Amino acid sequence: MNPSVAAEVASSPSTVAFPADFLFGSATAAYQVEGAVAEGGRGPSVWDTFSHTPGKVHEGETGDVACDHFHRFREDVALMKRLNLKVYRFSVSWSRVMPDGETVNPQGLKFYSDLVDELLAAGILPWLTQYHWDLPQALEDQGGWANRRTAELFAEYAVVLHKALGGRVRHWTTLNEPWCAAFLGYANGHHAPGRTSPEDSLAAAHHLLLGHGLAVAELRRRDPELELGLTLNFTDYRPADPEAPGDVDAARRLDGSFNRFFASAIFHGAYPEDVLEDQHGLWREGLVQPGDLEIISTPIDVLGVNFYTGELLTGVEPEQASAAAAAARAGGAPNPNVGSEHVASVSRGLPATSMGWEVFPQGLKDLLMRLHREYTGPAGVALYVTENGAAYPDQPDAQDFVQDDDRLSYIREHLRAVRDAMDAGADVRGYFVWSLLDNFEWAFGYDRRFGIVRVDYDTLQRTPKASAHWYAQVAATGVVD
Numbered sequence: 001m002n003p004s005v006a007a008e009v010a011s012s013p014s015t016v017a018f019p020a021d022f023l024f025g026s027a028t029a030a031y032q033v034e035g036a037v038a039e040g041g042r043g044p045s046v047w048d049t050f051s052h053t054p055g056k057v058h059e060g061e062t063g064d065v066a067c068d069h070f071h072r073f074r075e076d077v078a079l080m081k082r083l084n085l086k087v088y089r090f091s092v093s094w095s096r097v098m099p100d101g102e103t104v105n106p107q108g109l110k111f112y113s114d115l116v117d118e119l120l121a122a123g124i125l126p127w128l129t130q131y132h133w134d135l136p137q138a139l140e141d142q143g144g145w146a147n148r149r150t151a152e153l154f155a156e157y158a159v160v161l162h163k164a165l166g167g168r169v170r171h172w173t174t175l176n177e178p179w180c181a182a183f184l185g186y187a188n189g190h191h192a193p194g195r196t197s198p199e200d201s202l203a204a205a206h207h208l209l210l211g212h213g214l215a216v217a218e219l220r221r222r223d224p225e226l227e228l229g230l231t232l233n234f235t236d237y238r239p240a241d242p243e244a245p246g247d248v249d250a251a252r253r254l255d256g257s258f259n260r261f262f263a264s265a266i267f268h269g270a271y272p273e274d275v276l277e278d279q280h281g282l283w284r285e286g287l288v289q290p291g292d293l294e295i296i297s298t299p300i301d302v303l304g305v306n307f308y309t310g311e312l313l314t315g316v317e318p319e320q321a322s323a324a325a326a327a328a329r330a331g332g333a334p335n336p337n338v339g340s341e342h343v344a345s346v347s348r349g350l351p352a353t354s355m356g357w358e359v360f361p362q363g364l365k366d367l368l369m370r371l372h373r374e375y376t377g378p379a380g381v382a383l384y385v386t387e388n389g390a391a392y393p394d395q396p397d398a399q400d401f402v403q404d405d406d407r408l409s410y411i412r413e414h415l416r417a418v419r420d421a422m423d424a425g426a427d428v429r430g431y432f433v434w435s436l437l438d439n440f441e442w443a444f445g446y447d448r449r450f451g452i453v454r455v456d457y458d459t460l461q462r463t464p465k466a467s468a469h470w471y472a473q474v475a476a477t478g479v480v481d
């Protein structure tokens with residue numbers, strides 16, 4: 001579309017246009033799509049162990065085959081090209097390239113090297129995520145992320161990847177959603193490795209961030225021009241009743257432990273004081289060593305933002321909150337909100353996705369503005385929405401086509417929110433829909449479908465849904481109607 005036409009459609013209230021260099025892409029993660037878990041010398045990861053443990057994943061499903069992307073990546077890249085995608089965010093399986101977390105497996109590296117070549121040949125930018133939750137089991141056996149050594153090995157793993165791929169891959173994300181890795185993995189056990197220790201979860205969170213910082217510093221030293229960053233997940237938390245001190249405190253608490261904890265460590269080189277107070281007594285002595293926060297806050301170029309929903313929260317009077325949290329921790333089911341276990345979520349009454357997540361696009365605009373104002377703007381760091389999308393109960397027709405108007409509208413409204421944030425000054429440069437394919441949705445197995453492309457799990461056939469056809473137009477024209 002020529003610029004004058006773009007400007008004209010942009011002025012219509014129902015259409016918005018993005019800059020020509022805005023990157024439209026899609027994202028996946030290794031364990032969710034690759035399959036081939038015992039091929040090419042790959043070692044087991046915590047997700048192999050977890051998914052094969054009875055009772056951990058919906059109907060005992062595993063990532064053994066998943067979308068078989070390992071064998072079908074050329075077909076998948078061709079599909080991305082047909083969908084006009086400019087960029088593909090994939091993650092590397094650490095245990096495929098280093099089966100025990102330490103020894104290099106050239107066969108595993110070759111898979112990612114071939115994938116990158118295929119993407120570049122198709123004119124698609126490869127965007128690498130180093131870690132999307134699948135820690136080599138051998139490292140978990142030595143304490144996992146609760147062990148400081150894992151952070152050091154993570155930086156060595158970064159160097160191995162950079163030597164093999166750095167010349168061709170310029171966009172580099174260290175971690176995906178350290179909140180989930182630490183608190184779903186080590187506090188409430190909903191994710192691998194399934195541990196339920198608040199103390200371990202805080203150790204894991206700190207060591208994940210330390211691993212990130214060590215990797216960024218080392219990659220920067222080797223290759224100053226690399227676009228480096230990490231991806232954090234954010235939820236828009238607000239008090240159910242803005243007049244109720246307990247609800248205001250509840251929102252402060254989860255905004256603190258979920259959002260500010262990571263952003264503040266990365267951008268301000270400190271964990272927020274109020275969060276440390278909420279988590280008092282749960283941080284192991286000597287966990288944070290002198291200089292750690294300086295490493296963690298090593299400057300980055302890009303902040304990846306994963307956004308799905310917002311929540312209204314309710315709590316108890318601030319003076320009673322610590323006691324209520326301790327009681328909930330002692331008596332209740334393990335909770336990921338370490339130090340704030342008493343906080344509860346209240347429905348806003350908005351339409352929700354199959355995950356039960358309320359659809360709240362305004363939250364994405366507000367989040368991007370806030371990040372720009374408080375964290376990324378002052379640091380001159382660019383924002384990319386590295387995940388956004390929705391699971392819905394898809395109904396395929398006889399040709400396996402899904403008219404997923406609900407998902408299409410979810411993506412459209414969130415893209416509008418991104419554009420609004422850009423108009424208001426946020427430096428957002430790209431958007432990745434989650435996900436390219438229906439895939440293994442962690443503890444929910446294959447029960448929740450996020451793809452813009454349907455996968456028939458019997459035949460592994462891929463069929464673009466209505467949302468994929470629509471998104472292909474958006475990616476080609478930069479116009480959202």
Ligand code: FCB
Pocket residue numbers: 029032176177180233306387434441442450
């Ligand atoms: C994010 C994860 C991604 C996927 C989506 C739905 O938290 O990064 O792997 O599970 O949620």
